[in-house]
Amino acid sequence: MSRSILWRFVLIGFFFLLAVVLFLPSTPLSKSLPAWYKDNFPKIALGLDLQGGMHLVLQVDAEKAVENQVQRLIKGMDVLLKEKKVALSEIKSQGSEILISYQSEDAKMSLEKVIGNNYDIFKKISEKENSIIYALTDSETKRIKEWSTSQAIETIRNRIDKFGVAEPLIHAQGKDEIVVQLPGLKDPERAIALIGKTAVLEFKMVDEGGDLKKAMDGQIPEGDELLYEKRADKETGAVRETPYLIKKEAVLTGDLLTDARVAIDSQFNEPYVSITFDSEGSRIFSDVTGQNVNKRMAIILDGNVYSAPVIREKIGGGRAQISGSFTHETATDLAIVLRAGALPAPVNIIQNVTVGPSLGEDSIRAGVKAAIVGSIIVLGFMLFYYRLSGLISDFAMVLNIIMLLGAMAWFNATLTLPGIAGIILTIGMGVDSNVLIFERIKEELRTGRTVRSAIDAGYDRAWWTIIDSHVTTLITAAVLFQFGSGPIKGFAVSLSIGILINLFTALVGTKMVFDLITKGRRLERLSI
Amino acid sequence: MDILKDTKIDFIGKRYYAFIFSAILALVGIIAAVFIPLGKANLGIDFTGGVAIQLKFEKPFAMENARSVLDKAGFKDAELQQFAEGNQLLIRLKNAEGELKVTSDRLTEVFTQSFADNKFIVESSAAVGPTVGKKLQKDALWAVGISLLGILIYVAWRFELIFGIAAVIATFHDVLAVLGVFYIMNKEMNLLIITALLTLAGYSLTDTVVVFDRIRENLRKRGKEAIEVLINRSVNEVLSRTIVTSGTTLLVLLALLVAGGEVIHDFSLALFLGVLVGTYSSIFVASPLLLLWKVKRGRLVR
Numbered sequence: 008m009s010r011s012i013l014w015r016f017v018l019i020g021f022f023f024l025l026a027v028v029l030f031l032p033s034t035p036l037s038k039s040l041p042a043w044y045k046d047n048f049p050k051i052a053l054g055l056d057l058q059g060g061m062h063l064v065l066q067v068d069a070e071k072a073v074e075n076q077v078q079r080l081i082k083g084m085d086v087l088l089k090e091k092k093v094a095l096s097e098i099k100s101q102g103s104e105i106l107i108s109y110q111s112e113d114a115k116m117s118l119e120k121v122i123g124n125n126y127d128i129f130k131k132i133s134e135k136e137n138s139i140i141y142a143l144t145d146s147e148t149k150r151i152k153e154w155s156t157s158q159a160i161e162t163i164r165n166r167i168d169k170f171g172v173a174e175p176l177i178h179a180q181g182k183d184e185i186v187v188q189l190p191g192l193k194d195p196e197r198a199i200a201l202i203g204k205t206a207v208l209e210f211k212m213v214d215e216g217g218d219l220k221k222a223m224d225g226q227i228p229e230g231d232e233l234l235y236e237k238r239a240d241k242e243t244g245a246v247r248e249t250p251y252l253i254k255k256e257a258v259l260t261g262d263l264l265t266d267a268r269v270a271i272d273s274q275f276n277e278p279y280v281s282i283t284f285d286s287e288g289s290r291i292f293s294d295v296t297g298q299n300v301n302k303r304m305a306i307i308l309d310g311n312v313y314s315a316p317v318i319r320e321k322i323g324g325g326r327a328q329i330s331g332s333f334t335h336e337t338a339t340d341l342a343i344v345l346r347a348g349a350l351p352a353p354v355n356i357i358q359n360v361t362v363g364p365s366l367g368e369d370s371i372r373a374g375v376k377a378a379i380v381g382s383i384i385v386l387g388f389m390l391f392y393y394r395l396s397g398l399i400s401d402f403a404m405v406l407n408i409i410m411l412l413g414a415m416a417w418f419n420a421t422l423t424l425p426g427i428a429g430i431i432l433t434i435g436m437g438v439d440s441n442v443l444i445f446e447r448i449k450e451e452l453r454t455g456r457t458v459r460s461a462i463d464a465g466y467d468r469a470w471w472t473i474i475d476s477h478v479t480t481l482i483t484a485a486v487l488f489q490f491g492s493g494p495i496k497g498f499a500v501s502l503s504i505g506i507l508i509n510l511f512t513a514l515v516g517t518k519m520v521f522d523l524i525t526k527g528r529r530l531e532r533l534s535i
Numbered sequence: 536m537d538i539l540k541d542t543k544i545d546f547i548g549k550r551y552y553a554f555i556f557s558a559i560l561a562l563v564g565i566i567a568a569v570f571i572p573l574g575k576a577n578l579g580i581d582f583t584g585g586v587a588i589q590l591k592f593e594k595p596f597a598m599e600n601a602r603s604v605l606d607k608a609g610f611k612d613a614e615l616q617q618f619a620e621g622n623q624l625l626i627r628l629k630n631a632e633g634e635l636k637v638t639s640d641r642l643t644e645v646f647t648q649s650f651a652d653n654k655f656i657v658e659s660s661a662a663v664g665p666t667v668g669k670k671l672q673k674d675a676l677w678a679v680g681i682s683l684l685g686i687l688i689y690v691a692w693r694f695e696l697i698f699g700i701a702a703v704i705a706t707f708h709d710v711l712a713v714l715g716v717f718y719i720m721n722k723e724m725n726l727l728i729i730t731a732l733l734t735l736a737g738y739s740l741t742d743t744v745v746v747f748d749r750i751r752e753n754l755r756k757r758g759k760e761a762i763e764v765l766i767n768r769s770v771n772e773v774l775s776r777t778i779v780t781s782g783t784t785l786l787v788l789l790a791l792l793v794a795g796g797e798v799i800h801d802f803s804l805a806l807f808l809g810v811l812v813g814t815y816s817s818i819f820v821a822s823p824l825l826l827l828w829k830v831k832r833g834r835l836v837r
Binding site for chain 2: 066490
């Protein structure tokens with residue numbers, strides 16, 4: 008064996024063995040492999056379409072996040088302006104703007120001074136008689152919007168971690184979208200409820216003096232709101248709605264709690280969520296309950312009243328409980344979202360693709376079957392049509408598939424159903440390169456060349472044709488990778504890796520075998 | 536072994552028939568390309584937005600029952616498709632108004648109530664918001680544009696410009712032909728089909744490149760041979776490899792088409808048709824196009 012052939016032989020052998028080593032942990036055989044081996048090597052990941060799971064795209068309501076932030080800022084602004092004794096008649100939010108009404112020209116001057124000195128994130132946008140409208144600066148609005156997306160991702164990741172899903176994938180997409188992929192998920196409904204819940208927890212006082220009847224006819228007193236408690240009957244499933252007239256201002260909110268746990272009510276044997284406030288929350292809670300004995304305090308989550316118990320006495324210790332008609336599951340999930348915190352703004356599900364595990368299994372089975380059938384047909388055809396040379400190309404094809412799978416494991420690539428199709432297509436294309444070379448060799452043989460020089464000429468002349476045809480496919484694969492999502496990305500990945508490996512096996516792999524056969528002897532005929 | 540040896544088929548002589556045939560194919564494709572973005576086609580919910588749910592029942596069910604149940608529940612626009620294997624039903628609701636989750640929940644609820652004695656599981660479900668659909672449509676158009684441009688640039692760089700142009704026209708022709716056939720068959724247009732079309736744009740060049748390489752090679756050592764004869768000879772010389780390469784690819788695609796399962800059936804069909812048309816076009820369209828150029832300019836690069 009000459010050095011050049013030996014060198015190539017070693018190279019190909021090395022790649023082949025490497026591919027086998029890399030690919031083995033991704034096969035069903037991995038169960039019988041030692042732990043250090045299968046745990047430390049990268050594996051081919053299965054796409055959601057093959058293993059089942061959920062792919063969600065959420066859109067953060069960024070406008071709402073800005074409004075919420077403005078609401079929060081108003082409180083501090085109000086306190087500050089009162090401290091500075093600015094004579095105001097009103098301060099309120101209008102969407103993402105703040106309207107401040109003053110009582111005198113003096114008040115106006117000091118108002119503008121206080122705001123100018125303390126709130127550079129606000130700018131004056133218009134002035135009316137006795138009032139000024141402020142809005143957040145553009146840069147601050149942009150910052151809040153960006154913050155709301157990243158904060159929402161953080162919160163959702165937190166919730167999913169607590170919920171427990173293996174290998175979730177959560178990332179931002181574009182300006183205000185979040186992609187959540189939960190492979191192998193068992194209960195999609197529950198996950199959606201868990202992820203999509205804004206989870207703003209508020210404690211508000213019931214307006215005991217207000218007229219509930221009138222409010223239901225549309226005459227809601229200033230500063231109040233009409234909210235409902237929805238309670239499903241456990242036996243009939245019928246939902247009963249109870250209206251409450253509630254003071255808009257929240258006395259306490261969920262961001263002051265440190266823990267939330269499920270507990271079981273010993274009297275009714277029903278689960279409830281027990282929450283613990285931090286020190287500030289505990290102080291407020293004890294003050295508010297102390298001041299409002301015998302009044303009702305509503306516990307509200309995302310605008311729905313969970314319960315509105317009557318305060319019997321001042322409650323110290325910073326503990327409260329949320330009861331409602333919970334099952335153990337819904338109580339657990341509520342505790343999770345409360346612990347993970349509220350989303351900065353509501354999120355809308357704009358895309359949801361869920362695949363059940365059995366469909367995925369069927370798809371794998373069908374895909375693998377097609378791949379095996381396709382390979383056998385092509386292997387058989389090549390052997391039949393090109394004889395010994397066909398055998399060489401069959402060897403290249405097997406090499407090709409194994410190296411492709413090894414490379415996919417190495418890159419931790421995701422295999423999807425279209426990806427399996429990509430592998431199958433690669434099989435077809437891999438053979439193409441060999442056909443081009445073989446036909447060229449045949450042609451050269453017909454012109455009367457020796458076997459040796461016909462082989463060399465065949466490879467030389469087919470070289471650029473093969474490169475050209477592979478590059479154009481590579482171009483489209485690259486575009487598909489850039490624009491496609493999920494399953495289609497998987498197709499682009501297996502197709503492009505396959506094409507590159509094709510080039511190697513066709514131009515280096517089979518050539519080596521031919522060189523090996525013809526080396527050192529004069530072949531009169533070539534079986535092709 | 537050879538299936539074809541020393542053929543002397545007059546491909547160039549039949550070019551006008553081929554042009555007429557191809558013009559019809561391309562025309563249908565162009566019509567499809569115009570109507571599909573306008574929504575006047577069987578667009579998948581990836582593009583229109585909407586809800587698709589695949590149910591797997593325990594026992595066989597009658598399509599009429601499913602239909603009437605949905606009609607009664609107010610889902611008159613729902614499209615139904617039955618899979619022979621495993622009592623499966625695919626329900627598609629395009630351009631669904633209102634909240635997606637509510638709609639898909641309603642759909643499953645309707646079946647739970649009306650098919651109480653025939654339990655089912657939800658095999659898969661997809662819900663796509665209208666804004667997402669618009670975005671995916673835009674992305675798909677960009678992808679088609681950029682990859683065709685990329686191919687044009689590469690081929691123009693590797694060959695002389697006229698070869699590049701002829702190759703790209705042939706490629707366009709192949710993509711349009713498959714698009715047209717799918718449009719006439721009223722196949723659903725979705726992201727997977729677009730993927731197949733782009734892939735075949737890349738792949739169909741293979742055959743064209745094989746033929747062009749040979750024409751270029753023969754041009755370099757051209758004697759007094761007329762250009763028509765030269766092109767004809769070149770096509771005949773590479774005919775067997777064109778047929779074998781396409782043949783092997785068609786074989787694996789056929790396996791995918793038959794055994795690959797419901798989900799990628801149309802995808803495989805598009806690729807299969809594409810390889811078929813691509814082979815035809817590299818022989819009957821791309822090569823004679825070089826001749827048209829000569830008639831206009833009075834020469835072909837030497």
